[in-house]
Amino acid sequence: MHAIPLQDTAAPERLPFYRQLYFQVVLAIVLGVLLGHFEPQYGAQFKPLGDAFIKLVKMVIAPVIFLTIVTGIAGMTHLRTVGRVFGKAMAYFLCFSTLALIVGMVVANVLQPGAGMHIRVADLDTKAVDSFVAKSHDLSLVGFAMDIIPKTLVSPFVGDNILQVLFVAVLFGVALAMAGDAGKPALNFFEALTKPVFKLVNIVMKAAPIGAFGAMAFTIGKFGLGSLVNLAELVATFYLTSLVFVLIILGAVARLCGFSVVKLMRYLKAELLLVLGTSSSESALPSLMEKMEKAGCSKSVVGLVVPTGYSFNLDGTNIYMTLAALFIAQATDIDLSLGQQLALLLVAMLSSKGAAGVTGAGFITLAATLAVVPEVPVAGMALILGVDRFMSECRSLTNFVGNAVATVVVSRWENGLDYQRLHAALDGEAAAPMKETLAG
Numbered sequence: 001m002h003a004i005p006l007q008d009t010a011a012p013e014r015l016p017f018y019r020q021l022y023f024q025v026v027l028a029i030v031l032g033v034l035l036g037h038f039e040p041q042y043g044a045q046f047k048p049l050g051d052a053f054i055k056l057v058k059m060v061i062a063p064v065i066f067l068t069i070v071t072g073i074a075g076m077t078h079l080r081t082v083g084r085v086f087g088k089a090m091a092y093f094l095c096f097s098t099l100a101l102i103v104g105m106v107v108a109n110v111l112q113p114g115a116g117m118h119i120r121v122a123d124l125d126t127k128a129v130d131s132f133v134a135k136s137h138d139l140s141l142v143g144f145a146m147d148i149i150p151k152t153l154v155s156p157f158v159g160d161n162i163l164q165v166l167f168v169a170v171l172f173g174v175a176l177a178m179a180g181d182a183g184k185p186a187l188n189f190f191e192a193l194t195k196p197v198f199k200l201v202n203i204v205m206k207a208a209p210i211g212a213f214g215a216m217a218f219t220i221g222k223f224g225l226g227s228l229v230n231l232a233e234l235v236a237t238f239y240l241t242s243l244v245f246v247l248i249i250l251g252a253v254a255r256l257c258g259f260s261v262v263k264l265m266r267y268l269k270a271e272l273l274l275v276l277g278t279s280s281s282e283s284a285l286p287s288l289m290e291k292m293e294k295a296g297c298s299k300s301v302v303g304l305v306v307p308t309g310y311s312f313n314l315d316g317t318n319i320y321m322t323l324a325a326l327f328i329a330q331a332t333d334i335d336l337s338l339g340q341q342l343a344l345l346l347v348a349m350l351s352s353k354g355a356a357g358v359t360g361a362g363f364i365t366l367a368a369t370l371a372v373v374p375e376v377p378v379a380g381m382a383l384i385l386g387v388d389r390f391m392s393e394c395r396s397l398t399n400f401v402g403n404a405v406a407t408v409v410v411s412r413w414e415n416g417l418d419y420q421r422l423h424a425a426l427d428g429e430a431a432a433p434m435k436e437t438l439a440g
Helices: 021-038 040-074 080-111 127-136 141-147 162-205 208-223 232-256 261-267 269-278 281-294 299-312 315-331 338-354 361-372 378-383 385-413 419-426
Strands: none
Touching: 021 040, 021 208, 021 269, 040 162, 040 208, 040 269, 040 281, 040 299, 080 162, 080 232, 080 299, 080 315, 080 338, 080 385, 162 281, 162 299, 208 269, 232 261, 232 315, 232 385, 261 269, 261 385, 261 419, 269 281, 269 385, 281 299, 281 385, 281 419, 299 385, 315 338, 315 361, 315 378, 315 385, 338 361, 361 378
């Protein structure tokens, strides 16, 4: 296999702190919180800034994924490598997504954040959650699988379904690889196109502080800081559980693979702050792919694992699902047996895959899960609607870190991880050119 050249073999000149993206995003988040708190009506009007930035990012996601996957797969001398990488990634996703569900269930049983509330289901106002319940009825595994296949070859690029882009890119990359020398001109074109597309990503990312400011001003302005107090125990439990999952469970996996998850998060601090500000892990997807390549992960693995993980490796969402479902049961004085809880877990495993790519997937997936489990009332979702917006930030952060760790782990499994570049990136040093490539 020919090596995939990486640019940026030397560390760029260090910018002053006020010109660095993470500082600008932090400042924007603080200003957004202050505006939303002291001028809530005015702050809530800044929602279009956050929405516009998310739309800008989604605009570049499709070409980034397509070019990365096509050039990565077309460069493989043995196509069985594609299936092997995909299989290993899905095995990792299934294992850790299930583990996240179990962690959420265990924590809910131990801490019981909803115990003692004694809420009567008949007293709940369900109008606010009706729209989410309606959307959840559209989710099914068959419908989800059929939706992966686009109507035309180009329709994924005008929609917002990441899996359709992934599907077309994999097929096109395989076809290009099978074409051999006849496909070289097209491959050279796509490789040349990759650089300006990532330059476009860098241009879009300069608007990140504006997007983060608008999103935070709207969130605090509409829901208020007091929203966090209403269900503080649930919010605190969720954040603590997610932190434990990342630092202990993912931390142990990272340590076994020879790197530190804390250093990885420090390396991705600008992206994590952006995810925090916008409550969307998609906002940092292009930047994550670029940074994981610079950190020594194989381009082919990055192209397959990151986009797929955004739909199948939702650790934060899975923790939230079992924790929130058991919180509702406890708050409404419903005692679930171990068998019923295991049934809830199995349903959540399936519904979490069916909601891949759906906007507001966490809350909608919870509605889909509760609709199948009659013991827990769907109406109980009204209890957590007020603070769901704050928990969505933690969901997105946990999902993001989980996918970054998965990319490194699968790269290592495929002997496509350059440890010299990885440690140089995580330690903030200059990186050497990538040496290792995927074995055929």
